Amino acid sequence: MTFRKDSLWGWVFCLPLVLGLSIWVAFPLGVAVVMSLFKWNMISPAQFIGLGNYVFMFFADHLFWQSLSVMALYTVLSVPLQLVLAFGLALLLNTKVRGMGVFRTIFYLPSLIPTVVSTALWLWLFNPQYGFFNLILDAVGLPAVDWLTSPDMVISSLVLMSLWSVGNIVIIFLAGLQGIPKELEEATEVDGGNLWHRLRHVIFPFMSPVIFYNLVMGVIAGLQIFTQPYIMTNGGPANSSLTYVLHLYKQAFQFSKMGYANALALVLLIVTVILSLIVFKSSDKWVYYDGDKK
Amino acid sequence: MRPNRKTLPRLLTYLALLLGTVAFLGPFLWQIRSSFMALADIFGYPPVWWPKDPQWQNYVDVFNIIPFATYYLNTVLIVLWNIAGSLISNICIAFALARIPFRGRKTLFALSIGTLMLPAAVTMIPTYIEWSWLGGLNSFLPLTVPSFFGNAFFIFLLVQFFRAIPREYDEAAFVDGAGYPQILLKLIVPMAQPAIAVVVIFTFLNTWNDFMGPLLYLNDSKLFTLALGLKSLLSSYNSYWHLLMAGATLVALPLIVVFFFAQKSFIEGLTAGGIKG
Numbered sequence: 001m002t003f004r005k006d007s008l009w010g011w012v013f014c015l016p017l018v019l020g021l022s023i024w025v026a027f028p029l030g031v032a033v034v035m036s037l038f039k040w041n042m043i044s045p046a047q048f049i050g051l052g053n054y055v056f057m058f059f060a061d062h063l064f065w066q067s068l069s070v071m072a073l074y075t076v077l078s079v080p081l082q083l084v085l086a087f088g089l090a091l092l093l094n095t096k097v098r099g100m101g102v103f104r105t106i107f108y109l110p111s112l113i114p115t116v117v118s119t120a121l122w123l124w125l126f127n128p129q130y131g132f133f134n135l136i137l138d139a140v141g142l143p144a145v146d147w148l149t150s151p152d153m154v155i156s157s158l159v160l161m162s163l164w165s166v167g168n169i170v171i172i173f174l175a176g177l178q179g180i181p182k183e184l185e186e187a188t189e190v191d192g193g194n195l196w197h198r199l200r201h202v203i204f205p206f207m208s209p210v211i212f213y214n215l216v217m218g219v220i221a222g223l224q225i226f227t228q229p230y231i232m233t234n235g236g237p238a239n240s241s242l243t244y245v246l247h248l249y250k251q252a253f254q255f256s257k258m259g260y261a262n263a264l265a266l267v268l269l270i271v272t273v274i275l276s277l278i279v280f281k282s283s284d285k286w287v288y289y290d291g292d293k294k
Numbered sequence: 295m296r297p298n299r300k301t302l303p304r305l306l307t308y309l310a311l312l313l314g315t316v317a318f319l320g321p322f323l324w325q326i327r328s329s330f331m332a333l334a335d336i337f338g339y340p341p342v343w344w345p346k347d348p349q350w351q352n353y354v355d356v357f358n359i360i361p362f363a364t365y366y367l368n369t370v371l372i373v374l375w376n377i378a379g380s381l382i383s384n385i386c387i388a389f390a391l392a393r394i395p396f397r398g399r400k401t402l403f404a405l406s407i408g409t410l411m412l413p414a415a416v417t418m419i420p421t422y423i424e425w426s427w428l429g430g431l432n433s434f435l436p437l438t439v440p441s442f443f444g445n446a447f448f449i450f451l452l453v454q455f456f457r458a459i460p461r462e463y464d465e466a467a468f469v470d471g472a473g474y475p476q477i478l479l480k481l482i483v484p485m486a487q488p489a490i491a492v493v494v495i496f497t498f499l500n501t502w503n504d505f506m507g508p509l510l511y512l513n514d515s516k517l518f519t520l521a522l523g524l525k526s527l528l529s530s531y532n533s534y535w536h537l538l539m540a541g542a543t544l545v546a547l548p549l550i551v552v553f554f555f556a557q558k559s560f561i562e563g564l565t566a567g568g569i570k571g
Contacts, residue, residue, distance in 0.1 A: 009474040010396030016383040017406060020443025025409055028420035035423065042426065089314065095307050103311050105557075107318050112553055113546040114503040116521045120528055120542045121325050124535050132324045135341050164321065168564055175565035216411075224415045227505050231525060245415045252419050253510075261419045269416045276411060 036263035041256040053263035064264070066239050067247035068271075070155065074243060075222035078159045082218055083211065086166040090173035091203075104174070111167035115227045122161045123148075123232050148233055151240035158228055158241065169214050176210035177203070208287040216279055223272060244268060329353070329539035336535050352540040356527075359537065362544065364516060365523035372437050372519060373501045379441030380448060380497040381490065387444045388452030389478045393464060403453070409446045414506070422510055436511045437504070437519075441497070448493045451563070455489035456482060492563040495556050502549060520545045 011018070036053055040046035057064045093104050110118060125132045126147035134144040147157040184202050204211075226245040229235060235242035235250070248268070252261035328336065330348040356362050390396070391403050425436045459482060467477050483490070508522040518526065527541050553560060 006394055007396040010390045010394040010399060013386040013390030013394065013474070013478075014399070014402055015386075016442060017387045017402060017444045017449070020383075020440070021405055021409070023424075024421065024440055024443060025412065025417065028417040028424060031420035031423055032416070035420065042423070092307065092310055092314070097304060097307055097311075103315065106315050108560075109322070109550070109553075110318055112499075112549055114505070114521055114524075114549070116503075116505050116524050117542045117546045120524060120538055121321055123528075124328065124539065125321055125324060127535075130337055130341070130535075132321070139341075164318065171561060171564045175561070220411065220413055224413050226415070231528065248415065248419070252422075258419065258423065265416045265419050268413060272411070272413050272416075 032262040032265050035259050036266055038259040039257075040259040042258050043256075046259065049259070053260045054267075056260070057263060057267065063239060063242060063247055067242045067244045070240070070242055071223055071225075071244040073155055074158060074225060075219060077155065078162045079215065079218040079222050081159060081163060082166050082169060083214055085163055086169035086214070087173055087207075087211070089166070089170045090177055093170065093174055094177045104171075107170055108167035111165040116231065118161070118165060119228050119231045122164075122228075126157060126232075148241075149237055151237050154233060154237065154241045158225070158232075161228065162225075169218070172214060173207070173210060176207050180206050205288045209289060212279075212283050212287045216276065219275060219279065220272065223268065223275075325539050325543060328535050329543050331536045333534065333536055349536065352536050353544065356537055356541045356544060359531065360523060360527055360541075361516070361518075362520075362523065362541070365518050365520045368434075368517060369502060369519040369521075372434055373498055375434070375438035376441040376501040377494055377497050379438065379443075380445060380493055383442050383444040384448040384452055384493055385478070385483065385486075385490065388449050388456055389474075389482060391449065392453045392456035393461075393477075393482070394474060403449075406444070406446045406449050410450075418506070418510070425511065431511060432513045432517065433511070434517065437501075437507050441501075448496070451492060452486070452489055455486050459485055488559070488562065491556065491559045495552070495559045496563045498552065499549065 035046070037048060037050060038046040039049050039052070089107055093100060093107065128134060128144060128146065128149060131147075133147065137144055146153055148154050180203065184206070185198065224245050225243050226249065229241040229243050229246050230249070233241045235246050244264075245268070248261050248264040251257045251264060327344055329352055330345045330350070331342065331352075332345070332347075332349050335342040335345060387406075391399050391406075421436075422431075425431055428435075430436050430439075463481055463485075464477055467481060472480070503521065504519070505521045505525070508519045509525070512518055512522060515526065524538075524541055524545050527538060531537055
C-alpha cells in the first residue's frame with residue numbers, strides 16, 4: 001500500500017463525514033448567521049435589517065430574558081440534583097446483594113421510554129384533581145398541590161419529573177464505579193477508613209472524569225429542554241415555564257419569525273460555548289485523569 | 295459479632311432499594327392501572343385505585359380513534375432507514391479514522407467529536423430552512439437522509455472498538471493481496487459485531503423516541519410517527535386518560551421488549567461515552 005492509496009481510501013471512507021459536516025453543520029450555521037440579519041417569514045422576500053434582531057432581543061423582547069432565566073433556573077436546579085441522585089443510586093446499585101440485576105433494570109426503565117410517553121404520563125400524575133400525586137395527598141389529608149398550574153411550582157415539577165429519568169446517568173456512574181481497582185478500595189478499608197473517607201479519597205477522585213462528563217452532558221441537555229414544557233404547559237402559566245428552546249420554537253413556527261429564531265439559536269450557541277469553557281476551565285481544579293498526581 | 299456487622303448495612307441497602315423501586319416503578323403502575331380503567335372510574339370519587347374489571351377494550355379503541363397502525367408502520371419504516379444509513383456511514387467513517395493512516399484524519403475526528411457539544415437546537419431552524427429549499431418538508435426525507443452522514447457518538451464508539459483490534463490482522467491481509475474494502479468487510483465488521491449491535495440498538499432507540507424531528511417536519515397526519523401520534527392524541531382527547539395511557543403503553547412497549555432482549559448492548563452503548571471520555 002502506498003501512501004497515496006492510503007490517503008485516497010481514507011477520504012473515500014470519510015466522504016459521508018465530510019459531506020455531513022458541511023451539509024448538516026457548517027451550512028446551517030452559515031444560514032443561521034446570514035438569516036439572523038434578516039426579517040423573514042419564509043413566504044414574502046427576506047428584508048435585511050442588520051443587527052435589528054439582536055437589538056430587539058436584548059432591548060425589547062422581555063420573553064427572551066424570561067426564557068433565559070427559566071432555562072437557567074431549570075438547569076441550575078435539575079443538573080446538580082440529577083447528578084447527586086444518580087451518584088447515590090449508583091453507589092447503592094454497586095453493592096453486592098441478591099437480585100441486583102432486577103433493581104438496575106427498574107431504575108433504568110424510566111429513561112428508556114420515549115420523552116413523549118413519560119411526559120404524557122407525568123401530565124396525568126400531576127393532574128390537579130384525579131392525578132396520582134394529589135389523590136395521595138388527599139388520601140392522607142394534605143391539601144392538593146398546583147403542580148403545573150402555579151408559576152412558582154411549575155419548574156420544580158419539571159425538575160422532579162427529570163429526576164425520574166436519571167437512569168442513563170446512573171448506568172454511566174455504575175460502570176465508572178466498577179472500574180475502580182479493588183486494591184484501592186481495600187487499602188482504605190484496611191486503614192480503617194469509613195464510607196466518607198472512601199468517598200473523599202478514593203471514589204470521588206477516581207470518578208471525577210465521569211462526573212465531569214455527566215455534568216457537561218447534563219448542562220447541554222438542560223439548556224435545550226423543550227418537549228416536556230411544550231406538551232405539559234406550552235410555556236405557561238404566565239410564561240413561567242417558557243424555556244429558551246420553546247421560545248425559539250414559538251418564534252419560528254407560531255409567529256413565523258425565522259430571522260429572529262436564527263438569532264436566538266446563535267445566542268444559544270454562544271451561551272453553550274461560554275458555559276462549556278467555564279466548566280472545562282474549572283475541571284483543572286477537580287478532575288483527575290490517569291497519571292495525574294495532585 | 296460478624297453477622298451483626300454485616301446485617302445492618304445490608305438491611306439498610308434493601309430498604310433504600312425498596313424505596314427507590316416504589317418511586318421508580320410507581321408511575322408505571324399508575325400508567326398500567328389507568329390504561330385498564332373505565333372512563334367513569336377514572337373520574338370517580340372516592341378514587342378507584344385499581345380496576346376491578348380490566349378494560350382490554352381501551353387498547354383496541356386506541357387503534358380505532360386514531361390511525362395508530364399507520365403510525366406504527368411509519369415509525370418502523372423511518373427506523374429501518376435510519377439503521378441502514380447509520381450502519382453504512384458510521385462503519386465506513388470509523389474504519390477510516392481508526393485504521394487508515396491518512397493526512398487530516400485527526401482533524402476530521404476532532405471536528406466530529408466537536409459536534410457532540412453542538413446543541414441540536416442551534417441548527418434546528420437553519421436545517422429546517424435548508425429542507426424547505428430542498429423541498430423535503432412534510433416527508434420522511436429530513437428524518438432519514440441525515441443518518442447516512444454519520445453520527446459523532448457512533449463514530450467515537452466504533453473508532454474505540456476498531457482500534458482495539460490488533461493491527462497484525464490488517465498486515466496479514468495486505469500480504470494476501472486484500473485492499474481496504476476487503477479488510478473492512480471480511481475482517482473488521484465480523485470482529486466488531488458487539489459494537490455494531492450497539493449502533494443498531496441506539497439508532498432504533500433514538501429514532502423511535504425522536505419527537506422534535508417529526509414535530510418540525512411532518513404536517514400530514516398520514517405521515518405521523520408514534521411519538522407525534524401520541525402528542526396529537528393528547529391534544530384531541532385530552533381528558534380520555536384511559537385511552538391516552540393505553541396509547542402511551544403501546545408506544546413504549548416495543549422499546550421495553552427490545553431492551554430485555556439486548557440489555558448488554560444497551561449498557562455498552564450507555565457507558566461508552568462516560569468512560570475515559
